[in-house]
Amino acid sequence: MGVGGGGAGHADRTTDGADGSRWDTDLEDDSGAVMKAVGRQIKLWRESAGLRQAELGAAIGYSEEMVSCVERGRRAPKPEFLDNADRVLEAGGKIAAMRGDVAEARYPKKVRDLARLEDDAVELGAYSNHNMHGLLQTEEYARALFAMRRPAYGEDEIDGHVAARMARQEIFGRRPAPLLTFVLEEVTLRRPIGGRMVLRRQIERLLESGRLRHVEIQVMPTDREEHAGMAGELRVLKIKDGTTVGYSEAQLTSRLISDPREVQILEMRYGMIRAQALTPRESLAFIEKVRGET
Structure with missing residues (x-):
């Protein structure tokens, strides 16, 4: 627009x-593409660490369902989700660095x-x-x-x-x-x-x-x-x-x-x-x- x-x-x-x-809750337009890219990165880091979705969720204070939704690009992760995932997965700031992109795409x-x-x-x-x-x-x-x-x-x-x-x-x-x-x-x-x-x-x-x-x-x-x-x-x-x-x-x-x-x-x-x-x-x-x- x-x-x-x-x-x-x-x-x-x-x-x-x-x-x-x-009626549905899918993210729309370019927001969806951003969230899917973020979700793929989190999934790659999780799998590299040898953790299941439920294990990552328990470690960062979120449900298995929420982790799944984030990895599939269906939910926008909150800043604390990204910060905690970065810490648990030892990503060295690479996951936390996506906070800015997610913040804009959440809207x-x-x-x-x-x-x-x-x-x-x-x-x-x-x-x-x-x-x-x-x-x-x-x-x-x-x-x-x-x-x-x-x-x-x-x-x-x-x-x-x-x-x-x-x-x-x-x-x-x-x-x-x-x-x-x-x-x-x-x-x-x-x-x-x-x-x-x-x-x-x-x-x-x-x-x-x-x-x-x-x-x-x-x-x-x-x-x-x-x-x-x-x-x-x-x-x-x-x-x-x-x-x-x-x-x-x-x-x-x-x-x-x-x-x-x-x-x-x-x-x-x-x-x-x-x-x-x-x-x-x-x-x-x-x-x-x-x-x-x-």
């Missing part, structure tokens, strides 16, 4: 909601592509209508979202998606700082995703983020009669090279929008949404009020 090119790309997995189009390709797009953005604007935007989510809020996904994710998948989402939030500390603006529907402040205390901590995170000089958060009250965002969520990103692209999500799909005419429509809609919402100052006061009620 690149910024260049003349058309709009399509993805098969959403990135900020909790849904996706796959779905569409998430990695979106993260690269966000890394190149000098300005990002996003309207969210059913849950907090992914860049604003706490870890426990994001975990609750992925845990409610149907068909259900496995624990490893949930861990991977949550880690990917948290990694994208490095954009807040980037220098020079991009301008980040968000418009959230009032319902996102009141829907108790993960329970009341998870929501309260999420609201506190919003207040912290909204006080940053390069971040503006606005709330769209439910009682607004005029609303330019009734067609759903949207995102507009201005890239370092002067390009502007749009990004939208719906059930099971996400779409990069690069056609200038379509991007112009999204920019117009987002501008109207911001004008119709509470101002950033009014929004922080509103969020404070909701925190007191939560």
